[in-house]
Amino acid sequence: MVDSLKKPGVEEMRAGTKVPAKETLLTPRFYTTDFDEMARMDLSVNEDELRAIVQEFRADYNRHHFVRDAQFEQSWDHIDGETRKLFVEFLERSCTAEFSGFLLYKELGRRLKDKNPLLAEGFNLMSRDEARHAGFLNKALSDFNLSLDLGFLTKSRSYTFFKPKFIFYATYLSEKIGYWRYITIYRNLEANPSHEIYPIFRWFENWCQDENRHGDFFDAVMRAQPQTLNDWRARLWCRFFLLSVFATMYLNDIQRNDFYETLGLNTREFEYEVIDKTNKTAGRVFPVMLNTDHPDFYKRLEVCVKNNEKLGEIANSNTPKPLQFLQKLPYYASSAWQILRLYLIKPIDAASNHGVVR
Numbered sequence: 001m002v003d004s005l006k007k008p009g010v011e012e013m014r015a016g017t018k019v020p021a022k023e024t025l026l027t028p029r030f031y032t033t034d035f036d037e038m039a040r041m042d043l044s045v046n047e048d049e050l051r052a053i054v055q056e057f058r059a060d061y062n063r064h065h066f067v068r069d070a071q072f073e074q075s076w077d078h079i080d081g082e083t084r085k086l087f088v089e090f091l092e093r094s095c096t097a098e099f100s101g102f103l104l105y106k107e108l109g110r111r112l113k114d115k116n117p118l119l120a121e122g123f124n125l126m127s128r129d130e131a132r133h134a135g136f137l138n139k140a141l142s143d144f145n146l147s148l149d150l151g152f153l154t155k156s157r158s159y160t161f162f163k164p165k166f167i168f169y170a171t172y173l174s175e176k177i178g179y180w181r182y183i184t185i186y187r188n189l190e191a192n193p194s195h196e197i198y199p200i201f202r203w204f205e206n207w208c209q210d211e212n213r214h215g216d217f218f219d220a221v222m223r224a225q226p227q228t229l230n231d232w233r234a235r236l237w238c239r240f241f242l243l244s245v246f247a248t249m250y251l252n253d254i255q256r257n258d259f260y261e262t263l264g265l266n267t268r269e270f271e272y273e274v275i276d277k278t279n280k281t282a283g284r285v286f287p288v289m290l291n292t293d294h295p296d297f298y299k300r301l302e303v304c305v306k307n308n309e310k311l312g313e314i315a316n317s318n319t320p321k322p323l324q325f326l327q328k329l330p331y332y333a334s335s336a337w338q339i340l341r342l343y344l345i346k347p348i349d350a351a352s353n354h355g356v357v358r
Helices: 035-039 044-059 081-112 117-142 150-156 164-191 199-224 232-254 257-262 267-282 297-315 321-343
Strands: 012-014 030-032 159-161
Touching: 030 081, 030 164, 035 081, 044 117, 044 199, 081 117, 081 150, 081 164, 081 257, 117 199, 164 199, 164 232, 164 267, 232 257, 232 267, 232 297, 232 321, 257 267, 297 321
Parallel strands: 030 159
Antiparallel strands: none
16 A cells, blocks of 8 residues: 555545546636537538548447556556656546547537438547547546546536537647647657556557547548638637647646656657647648747747746645735736737748648
8 A cells, every 4th residue: 555645635526536626727628519500511522531531430440459458457556656646637637638528529429410410420439439538547547546427527517618610620639639649658658668657658559549530530520611721710710729729738738747757758848749740730731830930939838837837836825815816917917918929929821731742
């Protein structure tokens, strides 16, 4: 049994069931959308590609992949202290994000079944994948004597409403950045096996292919709805979602620097690589990419990191809540200003290269 001095305290709803992490701007979101608008979409412009991707989903290449083996059959008490705390956070955040995708895709599949069967089948098959991912992650939590009550999450979390085109932008980026995160961690541990603290990472190579195919599905849907990509509004919204996803990942991961260092990664170099690869991947469908090489890009994100650290210090102080709010305002304002300045950095035109062999 882990020494109580080394085992981090975890708030439990009941024995072995973790209280879900508090919802913040940086935690995984649960989404809903306008199902009727989605059902009315005409997919004929790119229907052949969509059917080909759905056929790949039917093949279910990973149907035998998410099976635990003898590698898991041991005590994990040696992962303790801050490393244990950060690893449990990683598993919980990942499980919550995958479960969020499952709920959205399952509901879309149910609502569209009789109105847009091709889309419905695609969403149902993706929900199958997301359920496997969430279940595998939740089972991993059980190795640390914890689990998430996913039914409770379904009922207790607030849902963010996005119009369909915003769902496409957000989920496309979520799936593609998930691919680059998983494959980068996998390749690092493949080259440096001494840093593999837990066997789940060996599943990431196949796992990330699910993420990649899901992203390709949303790519094909957006191409079937060219109005989501080909006007000035689309350029502005694509910039917004790219920046939102990149900034959220950067701020989340930098504050968990110790976790990535435990895996043998330099956290900032990991961020730079994942953001660069996701940005270039998005440029194959989005009309713009962010200029992440601009000298102010990471400099301004680092200001936001410092602001987050100050906000955390204030939140953990004994200062009365009303005074805490006043103390936090300058840091909120500073971060909002940094994000605005990042948004205003001139983007890179990607539309002119669409269809060009590179």
